[in-house]
Amino acid sequence: MTELVTSAQMRAIEEAAIASGAVTGLELMERAGRGAVETVLAEWPELSRGAHRAVVLCGPGNNGGDGFVVARCLRDKGWAVELWLLGDAAKLPPDARANHDRWARMGAVRALDTDAPDGSAPPDLLVDALFGTGLSRPIPEVALRALLALRGRDAPQCRGVAVDCPSGLNCDTGEMLLPALPGGRGAPPPAGQVAADLTVTFHRAKVGHYLGPPPMPSGKVVVVDIGLEPHDRPSVPPDAPPDPARVRRVSRAEGRHGSWPGSLFTAGGPAAHKYARGHAVVLAGGVGCGGAGRLAARGALRVGAGLVTVACPPAALIENAAQLTAIMLRPLAGPEALAEMLADDRLTALCLGPGLGVGAATRALVATAVDAVTGRTDAERRRVVLDADALTSFAGDAEALFALTHRTCVMTPHEGEFARLFPDLSHAARRRVGMSKVDAARRAADRAGCTVLLKGPDTVIASPGGVASIHAALYDRSVPWLGTAGAGDVLSGMIAGLLAAPGASGEIHGRVEAAAWLHVEAARVFGPGLIAEDLPEMLPRVFFALGL
Template sequence: MTELLTAAQMRAIEQAAIESGEVTGLELMERAGQGVVEAIFEEWPELAEERGAGPSHSPEYLDKDEKPRRAVVLCGPGNNGGDGFVVARLLKERGWAVEVFLYGDPDKLPPDAKTNYERWRESDAVRPLCEEVIDAGGDADLAVDAVFGTGLTRPFLDQGEIQNELNLWQAASRRGAAPRVVAVDMPSGACADSGLYLGYAGENPFDSVVMANFTVSFHRAKLGQFLSDGAVACGKIVVKDIGLADRDSPAVPGKVVTLAAPSGGGKAAGHKYSHGHALILSGGHGKTGAARLAARGALRIGAGLVTVGSPRSAMFENAANLTAIMLRQIDGAHGLVELMEDERLSAICLGPGMGRGADTQAMVFAALKEKRPTVLDADALTRFEMKPEVLFEVLHEDCVITPHGGEFARLFPDLAEKLNAPATTGPADSKVDATREAAIRAGCVVLFKGPDTVIAAPDGRCSVNSAHYERSAPWLATAGSGDVLAGFITGLMARGFSPMQAAETAAYVHVECALEFGPGLIAEDLPEQIPAVFRKLGL
C-alpha cells in the first residue's frame, strides 16, 4: 500500500522527527538535496559523467571544445529554496557551472535555508529571480525548480511578475533543446494537496507555469502529484528516503489516502457458483452494446457466471451477440424482482445503455431494495439528476456509484462547483475532498472517474488510481471503456470483494489492460487483456 501525504502531514512527520532529536532540520535539508542530485543522475546517467573544473579537474584539464555542464537552480523564500541551495552546491562540487536565482528577500529566509544560502554565497553569487532567468537557462543542461514546494498557500505567478517567462521547459523546446527540468517536491505554483495551480483561471495553465520532466518527493509522494494539473506538470514521480522511514503517516493529522492497487484477482479452487453470479441489465433495442461490454468485463475478471437481463425488445439483438454469457428476459421492475428471488445472483449492475426514463428509475429502486452488491453507472445515475437526494435515500453500503465529471456535477452540484472554482489559496479543495464528501452523502463507495480516478468510502478510506507518468493510458478515452469498468467492479463484487476493494482493484486493472493493449484500443479489447495482466501481476 503506497500512502500519499498532504503538505500538513509531511510537515508533522518532519517536525516530530526534529523534536525527538533524531535529526535536525539542516540534516533533512542536506539529505533532500542529495536525494535530488541522486535522482538527476539516475534519470540521466550521461549527466553523471564528470567534466569541467572541479576538485580533481583543473581548468587546464579541459579540452578546448569541452565545456562544464551548466545548471540553473531556482530557489524560493522557504525551505524548498534551501533544498535548492544544497543541490546547487553539490552540482558545483562535481564540476558543474551553476547559476542560482532567488525569489524573495534573502534576509527573510528560514534559518536552515539561510544557512545553505550563506554556504553557497561563500563560493558564488545569487541573482534575483526575474525574467532574465530565461536567457540564463536557455542553453543549460539542467534546470532545478526549488521555488515553492509543498508549503505554497498563495498564488505564485501574479500578473506581470514572471508569468510566462518561468517555464523553462517551453523555453528549451523553443530553442530546439531537450528540456531537462526537475522540480523539488512540486512544480512551483501547484498546490501539493490538490494539484491545482493557485490563482490561475485560464483555460490552459501549462502555458504559463513550471512543468517538470520529473519531480522529486521526499519520504512519501504527495496527493497533488497525482491529482488535476499537478499530475501532468510533475512528470515522473521519484520518491527519495531522507531518513524518516519509521515515521508512519497514520500518526499525523488527517486521514490516509493511498494509491489504488489490485487485491486478489485470480481464482482459487471451486465451481462456477463459488465465484459468484453477476447480473447486468441491458437497454432496449439498439442500446444493448454497453451492457454486453460490462458483462464481458465481469466474466473476464472472474465472475463464475454472468447473465444479461434484457427487455423483450432486445432479446434477439443480445442473443445474437452472446455465447458464454447467459441471457434472461426482464420486462420492467416486476420482472427484476422475480429474477432476484434467485439467491445465487450475487451482484447487479444497472445503467449502461438503459436510458433515462421512468422505467430505469423503477429498476434502480427494485434492485436496491434487494440489498445485493450493486453498481450504478451512466443512466442509472443521470436519471436522478433533478433530485439526487431521492437516490441517496435508497443507496446502501454494498453499492458503488461510478460517475464521470459530468455525472458527478449532476449528483453533487455544490461539490463540483467548489472543486471547479479557481483555487486562490492553498491548500485548495481537491478531488479527494470532493469524493470523500460525496461518499458520505451517498452512503456508499464513490468512484469518481478520470485520469486521476479517486475512490472513497463513507468511513473516510480513500485511494487514487493514477493514469499518469508511466501509467498514462490516453487510449481509455474511448466509447464504452466506462461500461467495461462497471463490469469489472460488478464481477469482483459478485466474487465477494468488498465495494472498496472491488472498485480499487477494477480501476487498477482497467488501466493495466489499456497499457497492455496500447494505441488503437477500443472498449471491446479491454476484457481480453485480463489474462495477460493477471499473469504479470502474479494473480
C-alpha cells in the same frame, strides 16, 4: 498500495521528527538536496560525465534552502552553477539562510527580482526550488517569467527537475497556480510550458502530484527517503488497517500477503466451482440499446465472475442472443420481474445503468434492485453497481437515490454525472474552492452512504468514513486511447464481476481499486487503436503477467 500525504500531513511528520531530537531541520534539508542530486544523476547518467551547467532557482522558503544544497552538491561535482534567489536573503527561514550562506561562500547569489535569466543560453539542468508543498496562491509573475524563459523555449538539452513539487502546483488539489501575464488574454500560460521532466519529492508523494488533467506538471515523480519513516505514525502496527485520513495511490504491490491485485483471484483454490466465484447480473436496454449492457457483461465475465446473466426487455432477447454465448439471457419486463428474479440469493452482484435509458422506468429498476436487500446486514447484501443512466435518472432528485443506496452499492460517475448528483461538490472541486477532487469524492461517498468511483485520468475512489484512493492513469501509466465509447461500461461490469465473489461485501473498496487498475492495465496491453470491445479480451494477458 502507497500512501500519499497532504501538505499539512507532511509538515506534521517533519515537525514530529525534529521535535523528537532525532534529526534537525538542517539535516533534513541536506538529505533532501543530496537526494535530489543523486536522483538526477541516476535519471540522466550522461550528466555524470563531462562538464555541465545548471541554473538553480531558489525561493523564499525552505524549498529554496533545498535548492542551495543542490547547487552546492553540483558545484562539488565540478558543475558550473548559476543561482538566482527570489526574495530577500535576510528573510529566509533559519535553515534555508544557513545553506544560503554556505553557498554564498562558493558562488554568486543573483536576485531573481531584478536580474532574471533570459534563457538565451539554456543550461543542461534547470533546478526549480522556488516554491514547495505549502503553496496556496499564484506564484509571482517574475518567477513564472524565469521558468518560461528557461523551459518555454525549444531547448531539448535542458532537463528540468523540480524539488518536492513544480512551482505553482497546489500539492493538495493538483491545481497549477500560475498568474496571467500581460498579453496572455487574461489567462495563465498552459502548465505544460513550465512542467518539470522530473520531480524529486521526499518521504511520500503528495496528493497533488496525482490530481489534475494531463499534461501533468510533475513529469516523472521519484520519492526519496530522508529518514522520516520512524516518525510517521510510529505507534501504528504494520498490519493496522489504512488510516482514512491518508489517501492511497492504487498500484501493483508485492508483499508478505502475496501480490496485489493477483491475490484477489486465488481465493477458493483449485476446487472452486462457478457458483463459488459468484453470479453477476447486468440489466441491459431495449432493442438497439443493448450494446452497453453487453460490454459490461463481457467485462464481468472476463474479470472472473463464475456466471453472468444479461437481463433485458423481452423484445431485445433475439438481438442479445445473436451476440452472446457464454453469457446467459433472461427476459426482464419491469420492476416486478426484477424483484422476482432477485429473490434468488445465488445472484450476488448487479450492474445497472449502461444503456438502460433515462427516466422513471430506470428509477423504478434502481429502487427495486437496491431495495431487494433491505433489512439484511452488509455481509448479506447483494452488491449493486450504479452507472450511467441509473445515475442520470436521478438528476435533480439525488436525495431520492441517496435514500436507497447503502454500503454495498458502488456509484461510478464521470464528471458530468457527478455534477448532476452532487452539483455543489462538483462546482467547488472544479473551482478548487477549498476542495480537491478527493475531498469532493469523500463527501459524496458520505452523503450517498456508498463507495463512489469518480472517473477520469485521475480516478478517485472514496468510501464512507473517509477512505480514499487515487488511481492515476498518468505519467508512465497514461492511456489516452482509453477515452473511447463504452470503456466506462466495461469498467462497471468489471466492478460487478469482482464484487460477485462471495465475501466481497467486506472488501468493496479494495475490489473497486482492483477493477480500476485492471481496466487501465488492459488498455495499456492493447495500446492505441483500442475500442471498448478489446478491453475484456486483454484481461487474460494481464492475468498472465500477474502470474495467475
